[in-house]
Amino acid sequence: SQKIEQNSEALNIQEGKTATLTCNYTNYSPAYLQWYRQDPGRGPVFLLLIRENEKEKRKERLKVTFDTTLKQSLFHITASQPADSATYLCASGFTFGKGTHLIIQP
Amino acid sequence: GAGVSQSPSNKVTEKGKDVELRCDPISGHTALYWYRQSLGQGLEFLIYFQGNSAPDKSGLPSDRFSAERTGGSVSTLTIQRTQQEDSAVYLCASSPAGTGSSYEQYFGPGTRLTVT
Numbered sequence: 001s002q003k004i005e006q007n008s009e010a011l012n013i014q015e016g017k018t019a020t021l022t023c024n025y026t027n028y029s030p031a032y033l034q035w036y037r038q039d040p041g042r043g044p045v046f047l048l049l050i051r052e053n054e055k056e057k058r059k060e061r062l063k064v065t066f067d068t069t070l071k072q073s074l075f076h077i078t079a080s081q082p083a084d085s086a087t088y089l090c091a092s093g094f095t096f097g098k099g100t101h102l103i104i105q106p
Numbered sequence: 107g108a109g110v111s112q113s114p115s116n117k118v119t120e121k122g123k124d125v126e127l128r129c130d131p132i133s134g135h136t137a138l139y140w141y142r143q144s145l146g147q148g149l150e151f152l153i154y155f156q157g158n159s160a161p162d163k164s165g166l167p168s169d170r171f172s173a174e175r176t177g178g179s180v181s182t183l184t185i186q187r188t189q190q191e192d193s194a195v196y197l198c199a200s201s202p203a204g205t206g207s208s209y210e211q212y213f214g215p216g217t218r219l220t221v222t
Contacts, residue, residue: 034210043110043197043213044149089149094139094165094211098148 002027004090006097013080013104021075021100023090030092033073035064038087038099047088048075080104108132110214112198118220119188127183127217131200139201139211140173140183142194149197155181156203188221195219 003026013019023033032051036044050057050066050073057064063076077084087099111130119125131138140152151165155175166172170188175181185192195218199211 041215043199043215044211046210046212049210091149094141094151094154096141096149096151 002030002092002095004092004095004097006088006090006100008098008100010101010103013102015080015082015104015106017080019077019080019084019102019104021088021090021102023073023075023097025071025073025092029068029071032092033064033066034091035062035073035075036089036091036096038089044089077102082106110198110200110212112196112214112217114217115215116218116220118222121190121221122187124184124186125188125219127185127196127198127219129181129183129198129200129214131179131181131198132212133179135200135202135212136178137201137203137209138175138181139199140181141197141199143197143216144194152183152196185219188219190221193219193221 005024029052032049034049035047037047038044048057048059048064050064061078065074082104085104087101089099090097110132113128117125136157138155141149143149153173154162170186173183195216197213197216199213201209201211203209
């Protein structure tokens with residue numbers, strides 16, 4: 001079965017810098033990957049979806065890439081702000097990674 | 107419009123009791139999912155409903171867990187003879203179509219279940 005792996009350690013980034021989060025998948029290449037944001041005590045909120053045949057997808061300060069050779073998706077937040085601090089989840093269908101906790105320090 | 111709602115928001119129950127958790131999906135969404143999330147853990151898939159098709163129950167951890175969806179809308183997750191390891195946040199999500207269509211999932215706020 002598919003596994004989605006994310007670095008579960010907290011990622012500390014200085015405000016204004018670009019935060020890059022990694023999502024690796026095992027086994028078959030999924031048709032698409034999704035990224036969600038989760039704040040404490042709340043359900044995840046959908047951010048972006050990237051399909052297997054897309055190299056890159058952008059939405060405002062967010063960018064997602066999909067590399068089928070590396071079996072990896074990268075999630076970038078440019079010009080990061082303290083309000084971007086949250087846990088970010090990568091998912092394929094109903095298989096979710098454990099998420100990476102991002103902390104943007106002022 | 108209204109998002110996914112879940113009730114109750116918190117539930118404390120004694121070991122061995124049965125509990126029912128409710129999910130009201132977004133109107134018109136045909137797909138509905140249940141997950142649970144333990145402290146510091148990722149989302150664990152439990153069950154998936156798509157329209158009138160038989161549900162995908164592959165994620166249910168034991169036969170103490172069951173779920174139904176009435177009229178293609180409201181869903182109830184039932185846990186019988188609760189155990190302490192059932193303590194978690196139970197999240198419901200809905201989407202316009204099933205996973206094969208790659209639609210994003212809209213999550214409710216979750217029900218925090220504590221089994222004492």
